Amino acid sequence: MTKPKPYMNPYLAGFLLGLVLLATIYISGRGLGASGAFKSVVIASVETFAPQHAENTAFYTGFAKDNPGGPWKNFLVFEVIGVIIGGFFSGVIGNRVGLKLEKGPRVTNTLRVVTAILGGALFGFGSQVGRGCTSGAALSGMAVLSLGGILTMAAIFGAAYGLAYFFRKLWLK
Amino acid sequence: MGPLVPYIISEEFGLVIALAIGVAFGFVLEQAGFSTTKKLVGLFYGYDFTVLRVFFTAGVTAMAGVLLLGHFGLLDTSVIYVNPAFINSALIGGAIMGVGFIIGGFCPGTSVCAMAIGKLDALAFVGGSILGVFAFIEGFPLLEKMYHANNLGQIKISEYFGMSDILFGFLLAAVAVAAFIATWYIENRVNKRKNVLEPGMKNKYALAIATLFVVLGIVAFLPGKEDIINMQIAKAKRQQSCVFKEIPADKLADDIVNNFYALNVIDVRPAEAYEEWHLPMAINIPFDQMLERQNKAIFNQKLRTNIFYADDDTLVRMACLKAKFAGDSENMILSESAEEFRKLFFEPEIPEAGSGKQLLNIYNYRTNAARKMLEMEAAMKSRSAPVKREVVTVRGGC
Numbered sequence: 001m002t003k004p005k006p007y008m009n010p011y012l013a014g015f016l017l018g019l020v021l022l023a024t025i026y027i028s029g030r031g032l033g034a035s036g037a038f039k040s041v042v043i044a045s046v047e048t049f050a051p052q053h054a055e056n057t058a059f060y061t062g063f064a065k066d067n068p069g070g071p072w073k074n075f076l077v078f079e080v081i082g083v084i085i086g087g088f089f090s091g092v093i094g095n096r097v098g099l100k101l102e103k104g105p106r107v108t109n110t111l112r113v114v115t116a117i118l119g120g121a122l123f124g125f126g127s128q129v130g131r132g133c134t135s136g137a138a139l140s141g142m143a144v145l146s147l148g149g150i151l152t153m154a155a156i157f158g159a160a161y162g163l164a165y166f167f168r169k170l171w172l173k
Numbered sequence: 174m175g176p177l178v179p180y181i182i183s184e185e186f187g188l189v190i191a192l193a194i195g196v197a198f199g200f201v202l203e204q205a206g207f208s209t210t211k212k213l214v215g216l217f218y219g220y221d222f223t224v225l226r227v228f229f230t231a232g233v234t235a236m237a238g239v240l241l242l243g244h245f246g247l248l249d250t251s252v253i254y255v256n257p258a259f260i261n262s263a264l265i266g267g268a269i270m271g272v273g274f275i276i277g278g279f280c281p282g283t284s285v286c287a288m289a290i291g292k293l294d295a296l297a298f299v300g301g302s303i304l305g306v307f308a309f310i311e312g313f314p315l316l317e318k319m320y321h322a323n324n325l326g327q328i329k330i331s332e333y334f335g336m337s338d339i340l341f342g343f344l345l346a347a348v349a350v351a352a353f354i355a356t357w358y359i360e361n362r363v364n365k366r367k368n369v370l371e372p373g374m375k376n377k378y379a380l381a382i383a384t385l386f387v388v389l390g391i392v393a394f395l396p397g398k399e400d401i402i403n404m405q406i407a408k409a410k411r412q413q414s415c416v417f418k419e420i421p422a423d424k425l426a427d428d429i430v431n432n433f434y435a436l437n438v439i440d441v442r443p444a445e446a447y448e449e450w451h452l453p454m455a456i457n458i459p460f461d462q463m464l465e466r467q468n469k470a471i472f473n474q475k476l477r478t479n480i481f482y483a484d485d486d487t488l489v490r491m492a493c494l495k496a497k498f499a500g501d502s503e504n505m506i507l508s509e510s511a512e513e514f515r516k517l518f519f520e521p522e523i524p525e526a527g528s529g530k531q532l533l534n535i536y537n538y539r540t541n542a543a544r545k546m547l548e549m550e551a552a553m554k555s556r557s558a559p560v561k562r563e564v565v566t567v568r569g570g571c
Contacts, residue, residue: 007212010226011353011381013205017227018234020197025239026247027190029176030254032198034282035302042307059313075191082195083202083282084289090203091290101293102210116294119277120284120301121308123270127281128309129320130266132256134280137263139228141256143235145341147330148258155267160274164217167275171214 005094021143028075031140034083035127036076044071076136104171115170130155174466175248199286208287210278210294217275219363222356229349237388240342244391246398249466258333260323277301339393346385399464406494417493418505420480422514423535425507426542429454430549436478437471441492442511450515452482453546454553460492464499472500482507482514518543 007013024032043063047054054060067074091097103112127133130152132141138156141149178187205227206212215221242248274280279287279298287295309316325333331341361368370378396404420428428436429452438455440447447457458468460483471479479502483489489506496504507514521539524532 007206007223008201008204010205010223011230011378013201014227014230015234015381017198017201017205017231018238020194020201021231021235022238022242023197024194025235025253026175026177026242027182027194028178028187029252032194032282034280034285035306037285038281038299038302038306039310041303042310046307046310057310059310073188075187078188078191079195079198080285082192082197083199083285084195085192086196086199086201087203087208087286087289088199089196090200091208094204096203096208097290099291099293103294112294113297116277116279116297117301117304119273119275119279120298120303121305122273122301123277123280123298124273124302124305125309126266126269126271126273126305127302128266128306129262129269129316131259131262133270133282134228134274135282137256137267139232139235142232142345143239144250144253144255145236145329145331145338145345146256146258147325147328147333148260148263149256150330151258151260151263152256152267152270155264156271156274159268159271160217161271163272163275164214168218170276171210171278172218 002095004096007094018143021140025140025143030075031136031143032079033076033132033136033140034080035124035133035136036074037080038124039128040071040074040077047071104169105173106169111170174246174469175242176253180466198282199289202283202286203290207283208290208292208295210287213280213283214275214278219359222360225356226353229352233346233349233385236342236345237385237392240339240392241388244395244397246464252466255327255329257327258325259321260325262320262322265319273305339389342389342392343386346389350382402464402495402498405498406491417490419508420505422507422509422517423538423542425452425480425514426518426539426546430542430545433549434477436480438480438482439471439492440511441481441483441488446484446511450511452511452514453550455482460488460495463492463495469500472496472502474502478503478505480505480507482509482511484510484512486510518546 008016021032024030043054043060046060047064054064063071071077088097101109101112103109107115123133127136130137132138132149132152134153134156137146137149138153140146141153178184178190182190202208206223207227212221212223216224239248239250239253243250270280277284277298279295281299281302284295284298284302288299313320329338329341331338334341358368360366425438429438433454438452440451440455440457441460441463442457443459444457447455447459451457458471462468463472479496481489481492481496481504483492489510493504493506496502509517518539521536521543524536
């Protein structure tokens with residue numbers, strides 16, 4: 001296998017990402033996002049596998065009322081499908097595609113999977129509480145100078161920095 | 174004028190565009206190195222500040238772009254989605270996300286991107302996220318109170334601190350540049366590297382920073398689209414050079430009755446005055462709201478003549494000029510004021526006995542026209558007004 005190519009200059013990547021975000025705002029009036037697609041997956045799954053539960057729970061009926069096209073007909077769902085395509089394409093160009101469990105040098109495979117699931121669960125839960133994740137609230141919020149988005153951003157990075165020391169064994173030598 | 178959805182691009186086609194945007198988003202994330210936890214958590218241990226660089230550069234670029242497009246009237250910044258500020262949930266949710274970030278090593282967007290190139294830890298993270306969202310939805314009744322507490326609405330940080338958007342833009346840009354420089358020194362120290370830039374990069378970075386501040390400077394110091402229109406209005410008024418096409422009340426009444434399809438009768442007074450009384454068939458576009466997006470179509474068409482009226486002469490002339498500079502359409506003003514029109518047609522003086530036949534004819538014509546106009550208005554009520562468009566605010570969020 002050939003060696004992975006180096007990553008793009010971060011400022012250039014940031015500039016391009018900024019243009020993508022600007023185009024999104026110009027076209028749709030809203031920013032980028034990711035966690036909203038997870039919500040659609042959850043809602044569609046519950047509606048498929050436990051339709052009775054979905055009919056009797058206020059959150060699902062409320063979502064169905066606000067989204068008459070169903071959970072899949074959603075800007076963020078299509079956007080995240082695009083992220084998968086675009087990410088894969090870039091990985092192919094950069095020779096970075098391949099099944100791999102990436103982890104810190106002192107971490108076992110099991111621990112890495114458990115922490116990834118746990119971290120994901122916290123992030124997923126938090127993104128719903130905070131009405132958006134790093135892309136939907138923090139990044140898009142910064143572009144439109146949203147107070148709520150910038151507060152969320154401060155809280156995300158504040159908490160991660162504050163706790164980084166305690167979780168250093170997960171990541172460092 | 175943006176946003177293009179839903180007036181110019183339909184919601185459905187918007188989804189196709191969402192896919193294209195996602196492809197670009199995913200491509201850039203992966204190119205930047207966001208598909209590996211090594212780079213992502215490097216931010217928190219000081220050995221790799223790529224995330225901060227990409228993230229801040231993107232935020233500042235998009236912000237400068239939004240300010241620039243808004244300034245020149247290409248983007249209606251009053252309708253774009255500003256994440257609402259629910260203080261409690263923003264801070265609590267953000268803190269929970271921060272914990273998830275340092276434990277899991279990804280955030281939702283980056284995990285999807287990493288999953289796409291085969292990272293199994295990212296796959297586990299995505300699975301965990303879905304469980305977390307499910308837990309939130311199922312637990313929502315317990316969280317509802319906190320979720321809705323302390324709502325400041327769709328407020329901008331600049332509004333909150335009482336400063337202009339552009340001033341905050343300058344501050345954010347300055348903070349970003351300072352952070353880039355500071356983290357460069359920190360990163361070099363942690364990795365025991367020398368503080369040397371690659372050759373040729375110094376000039377490029379300087380150019381990039383200069384461009385950013387020039388763009389912000391343009392927004393701050395050059396007149397925007399609205400300023401230009403207002404200046405033109407003021408100038409034309411001063412010079413009295415503009416010739417207004419006027420339409421007298423009797424002619425307008427005749428046109429309303431017989432040629433309604435060929436005109437828009439536009440009341441530029443405030444909404445309250447319009448509600449109180451307005452010309453039959455007139456629509457209300459208050460002077461201040463003429464440049465708003467939903468009214469754009471009216472001032473850019475060749476099918477109907479726009480006829481403006483108000484209570485005072487200056488306002489109606491300024492409205493006509495504004496329409497002329499903002500768009501491309503046939504514009505006229507009513508010679509009489511709204512009040513005079515009302516008196517002429519709806520409270521006509523009954524001619525005294527023995528007055529000339531001409532006065533009697535005019536009286537008959539006006540009462541007849543008034544009756545017909547009201548009949549038409551009643552008949553048209555069942556149809557939706559053809560040119561008035563509703564304001565659509567953008568919904569968003571994760």
